[in-house]
Amino acid sequence: MLVLENISKTFNAGTPNENRVFDGLSLEVNEGDFITVIGSNGAGKSTLLNIIAGVIPVDGGKIYLDGKNITNLPEYKRAAFIGRVFQDPMLGTSPSMTVEENLSLAYSRACNISLRWGLTAKKRQIFKRYLSNISLGLEERLAEKVKSLSGGQRQALTLIMATMKKPRILLLDEHTGALDPKTAIIVNDLTERIVKEEKITTIMVTHNLEDAIRMGNRLLMMHHGKIVLDIRGKEKAAMTIERLLKKFEEVQGEKFAEDRMMLA
Amino acid sequence: MWQNMLLKSVEQGLVFGIMALGVYITLKILNFADLTVDGSFPLGAAVAASLIISGHSPFTATAAAILAGALAGLITGILNTGAKISELLSGILTMTSLYSINLRIMGRPNIPLLNEPTIFTSLQEFVKVQFPVFPLEYIYLVTFLLFAGAIELMLVLFLKTQLGLSLRATGDNPQMIRSQGVNTNVTKIIGLCISNALIALSGAIVAQYQGFADVGMGIGTIIAGLASVIIGDALLGERSILTSTLGVILGSILYRFSISLVLSFRLAQASDLKLLTAVVVVIALTIPRFKNFMRGSIIPSERG
Numbered sequence: 001m002l003v004l005e006n007i008s009k010t011f012n013a014g015t016p017n018e019n020r021v022f023d024g025l026s027l028e029v030n031e032g033d034f035i036t037v038i039g040s041n042g043a044g045k046s047t048l049l050n051i052i053a054g055v056i057p058v059d060g061g062k063i064y065l066d067g068k069n070i071t072n073l074p075e076y077k078r079a080a081f082i083g084r085v086f087q088d089p090m091l092g093t094s095p096s097m098t099v100e101e102n103l104s105l106a107y108s109r110a111c112n113i114s115l116r117w118g119l120t121a122k123k124r125q126i127f128k129r130y131l132s133n134i135s136l137g138l139e140e141r142l143a144e145k146v147k148s149l150s151g152g153q154r155q156a157l158t159l160i161m162a163t164m165k166k167p168r169i170l171l172l173d174e175h176t177g178a179l180d181p182k183t184a185i186i187v188n189d190l191t192e193r194i195v196k197e198e199k200i201t202t203i204m205v206t207h208n209l210e211d212a213i214r215m216g217n218r219l220l221m222m223h224h225g226k227i228v229l230d231i232r233g234k235e236k237a238a239m240t241i242e243r244l245l246k247k248f249e250e251v252q253g254e255k256f257a258e259d260r261m262m263l264a
Numbered sequence: 265m266w267q268n269m270l271l272k273s274v275e276q277g278l279v280f281g282i283m284a285l286g287v288y289i290t291l292k293i294l295n296f297a298d299l300t301v302d303g304s305f306p307l308g309a310a311v312a313a314s315l316i317i318s319g320h321s322p323f324t325a326t327a328a329a330i331l332a333g334a335l336a337g338l339i340t341g342i343l344n345t346g347a348k349i350s351e352l353l354s355g356i357l358t359m360t361s362l363y364s365i366n367l368r369i370m371g372r373p374n375i376p377l378l379n380e381p382t383i384f385t386s387l388q389e390f391v392k393v394q395f396p397v398f399p400l401e402y403i404y405l406v407t408f409l410l411f412a413g414a415i416e417l418m419l420v421l422f423l424k425t426q427l428g429l430s431l432r433a434t435g436d437n438p439q440m441i442r443s444q445g446v447n448t449n450v451t452k453i454i455g456l457c458i459s460n461a462l463i464a465l466s467g468a469i470v471a472q473y474q475g476f477a478d479v480g481m482g483i484g485t486i487i488a489g490l491a492s493v494i495i496g497d498a499l500l501g502e503r504s505i506l507t508s509t510l511g512v513i514l515g516s517i518l519y520r521f522s523i524s525l526v527l528s529f530r531l532a533q534a535s536d537l538k539l540l541t542a543v544v545v546v547i548a549l550t551i552p553r554f555k556n557f558m559r560g561s562i563i564p565s566e567r568g
Contacts (some may be wrong), residue, residue: 053443070534073353074447075442076442076445076446076447076448077444077445079442079443079444079445079446080445082443084443086439090437091439091440092438092440092443093437093440094432094433094437094440094441095436095437096432096436096502097429097432097433097436101429101432102433104429105426105429105430105433105441105444105446106444109444109445110444110445111426111445112426112427112429112430112441112444112445113426113427113430113445113446113447113451114425114426114427115422115425115426115427116425116426117424117425117426118424118425118428118429119424161444162443196558229391236301
């Protein structure tokens with residue numbers, strides 16, 4: 001369904017800060033996959049998502065979605081079929097606009113340049129229904145500015161905005177990474193529910209090994225721009241945190257106490 | 265004399281308020297510091313005055329001024345989004361080139377309109393015939409009130425459309441609105457066009473109101489617009505689009521009033537006007553901080 005073919009990407013090419021992130025990365029995502037992606041800092045996880053979303057152009061290689069070459073499609077055009085949630089709760093919503101105004105932008109994703117009313121009684125009804133589904137009390141706060149919401153509420157709102165108009169693929173970039181543990185659980189549960197109910201093909205980057213193993217049907221481990229582990233089904237179900245950590249140490253060739261601490 | 269001064273300030277505040285609404289669109293909605301203003305304001309005056317003296321109807325002339333302003337905004341927008349020139353520099357480039365263009369349009373630095381038909385002479389005749397009892401000295405006030413009110417209302421309604429929401433999100437969080445499928449280059453350009461169209465419209469009306477167009481009349485327009493937006497912000501805050509646009513017009517009136525107050529007390533002479541404006545902006549910008557500072561020192565902040 002989504003195919004990355006021989007992707008290469010170098011940041012700051014030709015400067016002392018040259019950073020070759022990908023050199024011939026290939027990945028095939030199947031319809032209905034819920035992929036969790038783990039890896040140390042600098043492995044290229046976020047860059048991978050940014051390349052799929054079209055935020056970062058590639059130096060070489062091709063990207064296909066449903067057989068169509070989208071390598072050179074700009075970000076705003078890809079948005080018609082890609083939903084995204086970022087790590088920073090501030091990034092996914094417009095803070096000085098109200099909850100319903102934000103939802104309205106998501107509701108007409110990819111057809112926002114029109115002179116129709118942004119908000120109508122009918123739309124408000126739909127938004128209310130969506131929000132009452134997630135039981136965070138947001139349905140009572142439609143007319144409030146988003147900046148008055150908590151990080152978790154904003155992340156939940158962003159998730160709804162990303163999936164309201166069903167995307168072909170959902171990209172989650174450590175979307176619970178900035179939340180407190182309790183809120184992270186709520187947002188993760190909501191993620192699983194929406195992905196399952198809507199059957200959305202999803203790629204989720206996470207630093208939480210437990211989530212990576214528990215959630216989804218396929219797990220990727222990345223290191224230095226390469227996919228060093230790609231397991232699914234039973235193999236994934238049998239995976240444990242200890243074995244993942246061991247695998248980490250194997251590919252890194254040495255023990256990174258820092259990584260261990262962060263991942264444990 | 266006081267009554268007359270008040271009347272004049274309100275009139276000027278309303279007509280320059282249309283310009284300030286234009287500044288509000290770029291500055292507050294798009295978060296784009298657009299300096300085209302100092303060029304597009306006299307552009308509107310130049311286009312309208314030139315067309316009027318060449319025999320066109322003042323209404324056609326005013327409509328042409330609006331289009332010319334939108335075109336100026338388009339150029340700044342293309343320089344910024346297409347040629348990737350910074351916001352400030354794009355505006356400065358357009359503003360500077362407009363100085364030459366305005367001279368070309370007018371053919372000379374100043375066009376008097378004293379004995380020419382303007383939208384006001386047409387209006388005065390209309391009122392004289394239809395409403396003979398109407399006191400003609402208030403005709404500007406009433407016209408400007410209706411005019412500024414109508415434009416404010418249209419702007420508020422526009423900002424509630426899907427496109428208007430996209431414009432607001434472009435200024436608020438461009439990353440987010442791009443991920444919702446909006447080309448922020450397009451929304452920026454649309455905003456700049458609407459903004460400069462309003463500014464040129466204001467210039468066209470001012471020229472007909474004061475009876476001349478002058479190539480130098482744009483100097484400091486951006487600061488006056490800025491002052492109005494900031495004063496409006498301090499007065500009414502940012503509760504909703506309706507209150508903040510109302511605030512901009514009120515700010516414009518208050519700004520004109522304070523300027524004429526200073527002038528009437530002979531605290532300054534007319535040539536000190538730009539300096540005064542800058543001082544008003546500095547004061548308006550620092551008062552909120554001063555207020556916060558005072559509050560902070562009397563009531564300790566919650567975080568301790």
